[in-house]
Amino acid sequence: MPVTEMLRTYPADLGDVDREALTRCIEECVQCAQTCTACADACLSEADDQLPMLRKCIRTNEDCADICATTARVLSRHTGYDANITRTLLQACMTVCKSCADECEQHASQHEHCRVCAEACRRCEDACRELLGTLG
Amino acid sequence: MPVTEMLRTYPADLGDVDREALTRCIEECVQCAQTCTACADACLSEADDQLPMLRKCIRTNEDCADICATTARVLSRHTGYDANITRTLLQACMTVCKSCADECEQHASQHEHCRVCAEACRRCEDACRELLGTLG
Amino acid sequence: MPVTEMLRTYPADLGDVDREALTRCIEECVQCAQTCTACADACLSEADDQLPMLRKCIRTNEDCADICATTARVLSRHTGYDANITRTLLQACMTVCKSCADECEQHASQHEHCRVCAEACRRCEDACRELLGTLG
Amino acid sequence: MPVTEMLRTYPADLGDVDREALTRCIEECVQCAQTCTACADACLSEADDQLPMLRKCIRTNEDCADICATTARVLSRHTGYDANITRTLLQACMTVCKSCADECEQHASQHEHCRVCAEACRRCEDACRELLGTLG
Numbered sequence: 001m002p003v004t005e006m007l008r009t010y011p012a013d014l015g016d017v018d019r020e021a022l023t024r025c026i027e028e029c030v031q032c033a034q035t036c037t038a039c040a041d042a043c044l045s046e047a048d049d050q051l052p053m054l055r056k057c058i059r060t061n062e063d064c065a066d067i068c069a070t071t072a073r074v075l076s077r078h079t080g081y082d083a084n085i086t087r088t089l090l091q092a093c094m095t096v097c098k099s100c101a102d103e104c105e106q107h108a109s110q111h112e113h114c115r116v117c118a119e120a121c122r123r124c125e126d127a128c129r130e131l132l133g134t135l136g
Numbered sequence: 137m138p139v140t141e142m143l144r145t146y147p148a149d150l151g152d153v154d155r156e157a158l159t160r161c162i163e164e165c166v167q168c169a170q171t172c173t174a175c176a177d178a179c180l181s182e183a184d185d186q187l188p189m190l191r192k193c194i195r196t197n198e199d200c201a202d203i204c205a206t207t208a209r210v211l212s213r214h215t216g217y218d219a220n221i222t223r224t225l226l227q228a229c230m231t232v233c234k235s236c237a238d239e240c241e242q243h244a245s246q247h248e249h250c251r252v253c254a255e256a257c258r259r260c261e262d263a264c265r266e267l268l269g270t271l272g
Numbered sequence: 273m274p275v276t277e278m279l280r281t282y283p284a285d286l287g288d289v290d291r292e293a294l295t296r297c298i299e300e301c302v303q304c305a306q307t308c309t310a311c312a313d314a315c316l317s318e319a320d321d322q323l324p325m326l327r328k329c330i331r332t333n334e335d336c337a338d339i340c341a342t343t344a345r346v347l348s349r350h351t352g353y354d355a356n357i358t359r360t361l362l363q364a365c366m367t368v369c370k371s372c373a374d375e376c377e378q379h380a381s382q383h384e385h386c387r388v389c390a391e392a393c394r395r396c397e398d399a400c401r402e403l404l405g406t407l408g
Numbered sequence: 409m410p411v412t413e414m415l416r417t418y419p420a421d422l423g424d425v426d427r428e429a430l431t432r433c434i435e436e437c438v439q440c441a442q443t444c445t446a447c448a449d450a451c452l453s454e455a456d457d458q459l460p461m462l463r464k465c466i467r468t469n470e471d472c473a474d475i476c477a478t479t480a481r482v483l484s485r486h487t488g489y490d491a492n493i494t495r496t497l498l499q500a501c502m503t504v505c506k507s508c509a510d511e512c513e514q515h516a517s518q519h520e521h522c523r524v525c526a527e528a529c530r531r532c533e534d535a536c537r538e539l540l541g542t543l544g
Contacts, residue, residue: 001409001439001442002439002442002443002524002528003442003446005524006442006443006446006447006450006521006524006525007446009450009519009520009521009524010446010449010450010453010521011450011453011454011455011519011521012453026442030438030439030442031409031410031438034409034410034411034414034434034438034480034484035410035414037480037481037484037485038411038414038415038418038484038485039414040334041331041418041484041485041486041487042414042417042418042419044327044330044331044487045327045418045419045420045486045487046419047419048323048324051320051323051324052320052323055215055216055316055317056215056216057216058215058316059213059215059216059313059316060216060218060221062209062213062312062334063209063210063213063218063221065481066206066209066210067206067210067221067225069206069477070202070203070205070206072442072445073198073199073202073445073473074199074202074203076442076445076446076449077195077198077199077445077446077449078449078453079191079192079194079195079449079452079453080191080192080193080195080196082196082199082235084231084235085196085199085203085228085231085232085235088224088227088228088231088232089203089228089232091224091227091228092221092224092225092227092228095220095221095224096221096224096225099218099220099221111417111419112417113414113417113418113419116410116413116414116417117414120410137273137303137306138303138306138307138388138392139306139310141388142306142307142310142311142314142385142388142389143310145314145383145384145385145388146310146313146314146317146385147314147317147318147319147383147385148317162306166302166303166306167273167274167302170273170274170275170278170298170302170344170348171274171278173344173345173348173349174275174278174279174282174348174349175278176470177282177348177349177350177351177467178278178281178282178283180351180463180466180467181282181283181284181350181351181463182283183283184459184460187456187459187460188456188459191452191453194452195449195452198448198470201345205341208306208309209309209337212306212309212310212313213309213310213313214313214317215313215316215317247281247283248281249278249281249282249283252274252277252278252281253278256274327487327488328487328488329488330487331485331487331488332488332490332493334481334485335481335482335485335490335493338478338481338482339478339482339493339497341478342474342475342477342478345470345471345474346471346474346475349467349470349471351463351464351466351467352463352464352465352467352468354468354471354507356503356507357468357471357475357500357503357504357507360496360499360500360503360504361475361500361504363496363499363500364493364496364497364499364500367492367493367496368493368496368497371490371492371493
């Protein structure tokens with residue numbers, strides 16, 4: 001992904017942000033958003049008798065996809081940086097990734113897409129926590 | 137907007153949510169997202185000598201549009217409700233609306249679109265705070 | 273919605289766009305996006321035996337919500353207008369609104385949220401077609 | 409990116425879609441969306457005297473980010489597939505990627521982020537065209 005190249009070519013001062021933590025967080029958010037969109041759709045195609053117990057999983061996948069996508073966008077902007085916005089949004093992103101990972105893990109042994117998705121959510125949760133830690 | 141009708145026709149239990157506060161918050165988020173997108177673009181069309189001082193306004197408008205749009209989506213879902221996700225996201229939405237209202241207000245006397253946008257952000261900030269208050 | 277006010281306060285030339293058709297199209301796109309998000313979630317909360325036949329409805333609702341939201345954003349920008357982008361996107365939006373209205377109508381007699389949603393999609397389809405007609 | 413893994417674990421029939429073309433198109437859309445968001449923000453941080461000539465670039469970047477993100481989402485869903493939606497949306501995505509690549513290329517020699525972004529847009533335009541070709 002060109003995340004690193006775009007950070008490198010940003011024409012103004014990036015401040016004292018941890019570039020590695022920022023890069024990783026953007027990449028994980030972008031991937032988690034795509035994976036959750038695909039997992040919600042895969043759940044929807046499971047057998048009839050599986051659908052009722054996948055309701056909450058589909059819903060949380062949708063929320064996680066939306067919040068991760070928005071977090072990736074906000075983190076991709078550096079002009080007029082506002083630490084309060086970044087911090088509260090990362091908190092929300094961490095929360096939804098944890099919820100979605102927990103939910104997907106409950107179906108992971110039966111549905112492989114939920115296993116893959118739980119892993120993506122867990123990586124994104126970690127990346128948000130790490131970046132949040134560097135913001136002071 | 138059909139927000140009220142969609143809440144009324146939701147086929148399952150909505151829990152003890154405050155429907156009025158929820159309806160208002162969804163409506164304000166949706167309107168604030170559209171207004172911020174339009175305000176960022178209006179700023180971009182201001183005279184050459186105005187552009188440098190509108191940088192932060194454009195950026196915050198973009199963040200506010202993204203976070204409000206995502207908040208409206210999450211609040212429009214009721215299946216498998218997770219209070220932690222709603223609460224942290226409302227916190228982020230309130231934060232970005234306050235920042236965007238503060239920023240737009242600084243340009244309100246000179247640029248009318250910033251005045252309209254500041255008002256939309258302030259209404260959305262209030263609606264988020266009110267809904268957050270009802271969540272206990 | 274402040275759509276009209278934001279168009280009125282746009283600081284540059286809007287060209288010879290039909291403001292009424294544009295305003296209506298933005299408003300319908302914004303409302304259709306919210307309604308489709310809510311309808312997908314309402315379908316997901318229907319009784320167990322209803323879920324299998326609502327698969328396609330949920331999926332089309334998700335697509336329609338995404339495309340309408342993006343169309344509303346693109347239509348809210350006027351700076352550096354590119355007719356080719358607007359035209360092809362309106363075509364995609366009209367297509368997904370028609371598909372979603374057709375699908376929701378099949379469930380309208382049984383699920384009231386599908387009736388409300390079909391009407392929102394049909395209004396949005398009309399508004400896209402009308403705006404497209406004015407673009408020459 | 410877990411795009412391939414999510415396609416592999418999809419529980420129902422994917423039809424006779426070209427999996428390689430689909431995977432590549434989703435990946436390019438996701439990357440192009442992130443790159444365009446970052447390029448719009450990088451343009452916004454250029455020197456005061458550069459801002460006026462970057463207006464159209466910022467605007468087209470925003471459109472391209474929105475349309476690519478939506479295209480990635482729609483392509484990540486396979487349940488209840490509707491060829492008309494996919495086809496018209498790919499057409500819109502190809503159009504905006506071409507416009508954005510053309511615009512960014514004009515600033516590529518002066519602003520490196522525009523060079524990186526033009527390349528991402530061109531790759532995405534190609535991937536959309538290729539996938540569109542396989543849809544028949």
